[in-house]
Amino acid sequence: MGKLMPVKTIKISHGELMIALKEMNKGFFYGMILGQRHSYTINFANMFFHVQSLINEIVADEPDPSAANALQEGLGGQFGEMRTMMQYLFQSFNFRGDAVPYLDLIQGVGIEEISHVELISKTIATLLDGSPQYNGKKFDVPGKGGEATMDMAKDQMNPHHFIVGAQGALPVDSAGNPWSGSYVHSHGNLVLDLMDNLVLEATGRLQKCRIYQMSENATLRATVAFLIVRDEAHQAAFAKALETLGVNWGKVLPIPKFDSSKYPEVKKLLDAGIHREQYHFRLDGSQMEKIFSGTAPLGDNSELVTLKEPRQSFPIPMAPERPEEFAPGLDPDLQELADAFTTFKESMTDKKNRTNGKKSKN
Numbered sequence: 097m098g099k100l101m102p103v104k105t106i107k108i109s110h111g112e113l114m115i116a117l118k119e120m121n122k123g124f125f126y127g128m129i130l131g132q133r134h135s136y137t138i139n140f141a142n143m144f145f146h147v148q149s150l151i152n153e154i155v156a157d158e159p160d161p162s163a164a165n166a167l168q169e170g171l172g173g174q175f176g177e178m179r180t181m182m183q184y185l186f187q188s189f190n191f192r193g194d195a196v197p198y199l200d201l202i203q204g205v206g207i208e209e210i211s212h213v214e215l216i217s218k219t220i221a222t223l224l225d226g227s228p229q230y231n232g233k234k235f236d237v238p239g240k241g242g243e244a245t246m247d248m249a250k251d252q253m254n255p256h257h258f259i260v261g262a263q264g265a266l267p268v269d270s271a272g273n274p275w276s277g278s279y280v281h282s283h284g285n286l287v288l289d290l291m292d293n294l295v296l297e298a299t300g301r302l303q304k305c306r307i308y309q310m311s312e313n314a315t316l317r318a319t320v321a322f323l324i325v326r327d328e329a330h331q332a333a334f335a336k337a338l339e340t341l342g343v344n345w346g347k348v349l350p351i352p353k354f355d356s357s358k359y360p361e362v363k364k365l366l367d368a369g370i371h372r373e374q375y376h377f378r379l380d381g382s383q384m385e386k387i388f389s390g391t392a393p394l395g396d397n398s399e400l401v402t403l404k405e406p407r408q409s410f411p412i413p414m415a416p417e418r419p420e421e422f423a424p425g426l427d428p429d430l431q432e433l434a435d436a437f438t439t440f441k442e443s444m445t446d447k448k449n450r451t452n453g454k455k456s457k458n
Contacts, residue, residue: 144207149409151211154222155318163311164223165253169270170307170323171216175300177323178267179279180330181209183296186282187289197386198286201337202293204376204384205330212323219319220265221415224257230420235428238420245420262421287341291349294334298351301327308359321361328356328371332400335393351394372398375405 170176184206191199228246232238238245249258254272257263267275281292301324308320331351338345357363365371372392376382385402392398417424426434 147409148412150215150218150412151208151406151409152215152319152322153410154215154218154413155314156222157314157316159225159227160223160311160313160316161227161248161252161257163313163316164220164257164265165270166307166310167216167220167223167270167316167320168254168266168268170300170304170320171213171220171265171269172267172273172275173269173303174279175296175303176269176275177209177212177216177300178275180296180300181206181213182277183280183282184209184293186280187293190282190284192284193286195286197383198290198337200376200378200382200384201333201374201387202289204374204378204382205293205333207377208326208375212326215319216323217265218412219315221263222315222413223313224261224263224265225415225418227263228258228420230418232419234417234419236419238422258421262423263418264415287338287343290334290338290341291343291345294331294338294345294349294351297327297330297334298349301331301356302352305354305356305359308362317359317361321359322365324356324359324362325365325371328394329374332372332392332394333374333388336390336400337387339393340387345393369398369401370406373401373403373406375403377405 172178184202188199188203188206191202228248230238230245232245246258249255252258253270254266254268256266256268256272260266269275281289283289283292304320304324304327308317308324311317335345335351357366374384374388376384382402382404388400388402390400392400
């Protein structure tokens with residue numbers, strides 16, 4: 097087995113150390129930590145790590161498969177979150193030259209888009225979950241005796257949500273077309289990439305405002321409102337970057353003007369100011385602030401603020417078992433094995449915590 101070699105050394109705070117240790121315990125993070133009382137140095141080999149929380153809250157409401165399907169456009173459509181994620185990440189991976197602040201800006205937004213893909217996928221799954229209203233017991237055979245326990249699924253706009261996705265999100269648009277890598281534009285020319293990104297964010301925001309109007313479901317609206325506001329932040333990011341390059345983007349590419357603050361869920365987020373924040377998600381520092389700072393380029397004289405991460409995070413709701421989808425599909429014997437493994441893992445974690453507690457006292 098090959099040895100992982102550290103590739104970077106950084107200084108981190110005590111709180112960041114705790115996150116790193118937590119991820120190491122999960123097996124997601126490789127590193128060696130050397131520290132004194134308040135200062136820690138960490139050598140690490142991994143490029144990304146993941147904290148189990150959502151960037152916005154999933155608000156509870158009734159299941160709504162039609163709303164879920166509309167929201168698929170915001171996930172797998174040509175101007176959806178999967179495209180923004182892949183476009184910005186590929187632009188950052190292919191970035192040429194030493195204009196590091198622009199690289200950090202594009203990559204920081206791209207990393208945030210990963211969390212948007214997670215959020216919108218979880219929201220779609222929440223809107224679908226339980227919609228067949230099957231109430232059978234855990235180890236019953238759904239459909240026994242010939243009952244059509246998911247009869248409603250065939251009447252939905254995309255029955256693949258039930259046939260293929262087990263009441264979960266799919267990498268498709270609202271018409272069921274698969275997401276395509278051909279949507280991604282990575283020109284290699286910085287100005288063209290930034291212009292393309294500005295068009296992408298402006299169009300995505302416009303489409304999400306249309307989706308907002310399609311349903312009063314609180315689950316859909318909470319997520320769509322958040323994405324509308326964050327799209328505005330990303331518009332500001334790419335517009336500001338173009339301004340620093342001397343591009344008069346407002347004449348070349350005027351952003352569609354409409355007042356999204358008229359949507360109550362959006363206004364609450366605008367009042368909190370998250371449309372003027374951008375996050376870099378870096379443990380090793382970022383030069384994003386060299387671009388994303390000062391007066392916002394959208395004409396309201398507000399100030400842009402670069403942060404390491406969002407000020408809030410939210411728990412990921414656990415998806416319940418759905419016997420009618422055979423998901424997760426454990427029979428009594430497999431369930432017994434899974435429960436035994438869970439008990440074992442919990443006991444090992446408790447033992448490790450007790451050992452670490454004794455070491456810290458010493």
